[in-house]
Amino acid sequence: MRALVQRVSEAWVTSAADRGGPVEEVGRIGAGLLVLLGVTHDDDADTAxxxxxxxxxxxxxxDADGAMNRSAAETGAGVLVVSQFTLYGDARKGRRPSFVAAARPEHAEPMVDTVVDRLRELGADVATGRFRTAMQVGLVNDGPVTLLVEI
Known part of the structure; x- marks a missing residue:
């Protein structure tokens, strides 16, 4: 499982059932974490x-000294989770990325749901995108701070 994590002052996601169709905002947070989440074939609930x-x-x-020493758990920061199969895109050869390492939606969606459920169990205020729709993500990166986290 891969997560591209950005510390944000705000972030939002809109969704449309089809490209060009009606768009609605489905998730928004203030200061917190934007998590773009990719799932691969062997990820399971424990990994999530x-x-x-x-x-x-x-x-x-x-923290008060300006050092990165505090977590979302300590600050009460919001978390916006958006599924992102392209995190498993492989562009090492040619010009068209291969997505064979990305899990099929039937496997990925329950894994994303498990991450979201666990974050909520931990006390997070979680917003999400909408699986299998055309999404647009907006954000104001704070720092900027962006990390790739893999489990």
Whole structure:
């Protein structure tokens, strides 16, 4: 499982059932974490829960001295989780990425749901995108801070 994590001052996601169709905002947070989440074939519920724990306790928020020593758990930061199969795109050869390492939606969606459920169990205020729709993500990256987290 891969997560591209961005510390944001705000982030939002819109969704349309079809490209060009009506768009609605489906998730928004203030200060917190935008998590673009990719799932591969051998990820399971345990992997998803471990990733959620890591994200919730990842120390990337500033303390009183300006050092990144605080976590979302400590700050009460919001979390916006958006599925992102392209995180498993492989563009090492040629010009068209291969997505064979990305899990099929039937496997990926329950894994994303498990991450979201676990974050909520931990006390996170979680917003999400909408699986299998055309989404647009907006954000104001704070720092900027962007990390790739893999479990």
């Amino acid at each position: 829960r471990r990733l959620a724990d890591k994200l919730w306790h990842l120390r990337i928020f500033e």
